[in-house]
Amino acid sequence: MALGPSPAxxxxxxxxxxxxYSAEDYGWIDEPMARIRRDFLPEDLQPNLAAAxxxxxxxxxxxQTLGESRWLVELARAHPFIRGVVGWxxxxxxxxxxxxxxxxxxSIFKGVRHVVQGExxxxxxxxxxxxxxxxxxxxxxxxxxxxxxxxxxxSLRFIDRHPAQTFVLxxxxxxxxxxxxxxEWRRLIREFARRERTFCKFSGVVTEVPGWQWTPELLxxxxxxxxxAFGPRRLMFGSDxxxxxxxSEYLAWVEFVRDCSAALTPEEQSWIFGRTASxxxxx
Amino acid sequence: MHYxxxxxxxxxxxxxxxxxxxxxxxxxxxxxxxxxxxxxxxxDLGLNFIDVSPYYGATRAETVLGKxxxxxxxxxxxxxxxxxxYGHGEFDFSAARVTRSLDESCARMGVDxxxxxxxxxxxxxxxxxxxxxTLPALVKLREAGRIGHIGITGLPLKIFKAVIDxxxxxxxxxxxSFCHYELNDSSLESLLPYFKSKHIxxxxxxxxxxxxxxxxxAPSWHPAxxxxxxxxxxxxxxxxxxxxxxxxxAVQYSISxxxxxxTLIGTASSENIRKNVRFAEExxxxxxxxxxxxxxxxxxxxxxxxxxxxxxDPIVA
Numbered sequence: 001m002a003l004g005p006s007p008a009x010x011x012x013x014x015x016x017x018x019x020x021y022s023a024e025d026y027g028w029i030d031e032p033m034a035r036i037r038r039d040f041l042p043e044d045l046q047p048n049l050a051a052a053x054x055x056x057x058x059x060x061x062x063x064q065t066l067g068e069s070r071w072l073v074e075l076a077r078a079h080p081f082i083r084g085v086v087g088w089x090x091x092x093x094x095x096x097x098x099x100x101x102x103x104x105x106x107s108i109f110k111g112v113r114h115v116v117q118g119e120x121x122x123x124x125x126x127x128x129x130x131x132x133x134x135x136x137x138x139x140x141x142x143x144x145x146x147x148x149x150x151x152x153x154x155s156l157r158f159i160d161r162h163p164a165q166t167f168v169l170x171x172x173x174x175x176x177x178x179x180x181x182x183x184e185w186r187r188l189i190r191e192f193a194r195r196e197r198t199f200c201k202f203s204g205v206v207t208e209v210p211g212w213q214w215t216p217e218l219l220x221x222x223x224x225x226x227x228x229a230f231g232p233r234r235l236m237f238g239s240d241x242x243x244x245x246x247x248s249e250y251l252a253w254v255e256f257v258r259d260c261s262a263a264l265t266p267e268e269q270s271w272i273f274g275r276t277a278s279x280x281x282x283x
Numbered sequence: 284m285h286y287x288x289x290x291x292x293x294x295x296x297x298x299x300x301x302x303x304x305x306x307x308x309x310x311x312x313x314x315x316x317x318x319x320x321x322x323x324x325x326x327d328l329g330l331n332f333i334d335v336s337p338y339y340g341a342t343r344a345e346t347v348l349g350k351x352x353x354x355x356x357x358x359x360x361x362x363x364x365x366x367x368x369y370g371h372g373e374f375d376f377s378a379a380r381v382t383r384s385l386d387e388s389c390a391r392m393g394v395d396x397x398x399x400x401x402x403x404x405x406x407x408x409x410x411x412x413x414x415x416x417t418l419p420a421l422v423k424l425r426e427a428g429r430i431g432h433i434g435i436t437g438l439p440l441k442i443f444k445a446v447i448d449x450x451x452x453x454x455x456x457x458x459x460s461f462c463h464y465e466l467n468d469s470s471l472e473s474l475l476p477y478f479k480s481k482h483i484x485x486x487x488x489x490x491x492x493x494x495x496x497x498x499x500x501a502p503s504w505h506p507a508x509x510x511x512x513x514x515x516x517x518x519x520x521x522x523x524x525x526x527x528x529x530x531x532x533a534v535q536y537s538i539s540x541x542x543x544x545x546t547l548i549g550t551a552s553s554e555n556i557r558k559n560v561r562f563a564e565e566x567x568x569x570x571x572x573x574x575x576x577x578x579x580x581x582x583x584x585x586x587x588x589x590x591x592x593x594x595x596d597p598i599v600a
Contacts, residue, residue, distance in 0.1 A: 092469075
């Protein structure tokens with residue numbers, strides 16, 4: 001039985017972004033985040049992966065354009081350490097199926113995501129968007145759920161409508177990370193995890209700490225909640241690089257998650273650091 | 284029934300609401316006693332927003348509605364009517380006329396107050412007059428407590444921004460759009476972020492595109508060109524062939540958008556109201572919806588327009 005990392009079983013960062021920065025396209029990067037107001041390209045990520053002993057990554061959309069989805073596919077083709085791409089298509093529009101088919105004609109394209117955290121409450125009940133998710137399922141792609149914790153209950157209704165779809169919950173649903181985990185968030189995370197075709201990314205947590213002042217003691221209980229709910233085979237490490245840089249160096253975040261996982265068996269650790277992502281995204 | 288906030292008006296309106304054009308006999312010959320029962324059924328099923336106009340049935344719709352509302356407590360419903368359009372091709376958006384119009388509408392309906400007063404089909408008006416004369420007159424009525432809120436309505440999408448950008452902030456609080464958020468046309472979506480930024484409540488009408496998405500098909504006066512009618516017919520026929528109800532799908536589609544507060548259902552039949560409420564509450568068949576959207580794709584967002592030349596939308600065909 002292969003326990004540790006191996007070429008067939010690479011260690012992975014399940015969630016990061018690339019961009020060529022412009023103030024126009026990345027208006028959400030405000031003054032306090034000035035540190036990430038620049039280009040972030042594969043050559044910037046690669047040394048971080050190497051230093052952390054990770055073999056590859058999954059690149060995730062940030063901009064909601066088809067152009068970006070195609071660009072991520074091109075980057076992945078030029079840089080083999082990018083093992084998969086999660087892009088964006090206009091799921092609520094009638095051309096959703098055609099665009100999904102076009103993108104997935106390159107097998108590096110693994111899934112889609114919409115920035116639901118930026119939408120009104122009730123967005124996940126939107127009929128045209130749900131019709132688009134049926135097309136995602138029909139294409140055999142995953143869907144990354146990017147929400148704030150207040151949207152968890154509508155996300156449960158949403159997931160229940162699509163039993164054939166694989167869902168990946170991004171950033172543990174972005175709870176406000178201050179003090180002990182909110183019992184309501186914990187309850188809804190457990191509810192989410194009861195759905196079998198769901199996975200969860202432990203990523204994007206440092207930036208949910210008000211003021212970005214985090215300590216391992218503050219974050220560890222959040223890891224415990226998602227580990228208990230999803231188990232190592234449905235939980236994946238992600239960095240959310242370069243967004244994480246406003247609150248943490250790349251390596252510090254990787255080491256923190258490794259510390260959290262230290263008490264697990266080597267096999268369980270191998271799931272969190274790669275095999276879960278390989279399974280969820282069919283890498 | 285679900286309820287949503289209508290912009291910043293403070294009105295929490297049912298996602299399905301009652302479109303009173305049907306009471307004027309817009310879609311077929313109607314029987315007033317059945318019309319009255321329909322209004323009562325709508326209220327009993329939780330619809331709390333009623334839309335009408337003196338134009339519908341040349342005041343008949345307001346008169347019938349007045350009979351229906353006679354014994355209903357005023358706090359059980361929100362009422363919207365309109366000013367400026369009175370007969371076929373008969374428009375008058377002058378301050379004096381619209382002020383008198385409110386009095387006449389209130390008298391016909393037996394109320395002393397309307398919650399929303401819209402300028403009706405302003406694509407037929409000089410928008411300078413709407414901004415400089417009509418809206419200020421409505422603001423006076425609002426200040427006097429005769430109306431709660433002010434809206435504008437029309438078919439072309441471009442009229443909304445044209446007026447809202449020029450009117451003092453807060454004068455327009457709601458818009459009513461029709462035929463632009465339905466299975467074959469979702470072009471209203473492009474304006475939703477704008478309305479949100481202006482805190483304007485959005486009312487949608489005609490989930491079936493004034494009949495094109497029904498088995499009965501479009502009425503003879505329908506302004507859509509043949510390719511739209513035929514394209515919609517293909518979706519209707521597809522649903523019929525597999526035993527699905529396209530009206531159900533159409534209603535579910537239109538009411539599901541979280542940024543659209545409510546969608547008007549125009550019917551003068553209690554049975555239809557019940558059916559629509561049931562549609563709103565039943566689960567949506569999203570696989571079917573995806574197939575129907577695919578069938579409609581060749582004509583998606585294709586449109587028709589009307590009004591003064593400067594107020595018309597560019598044609599998408």
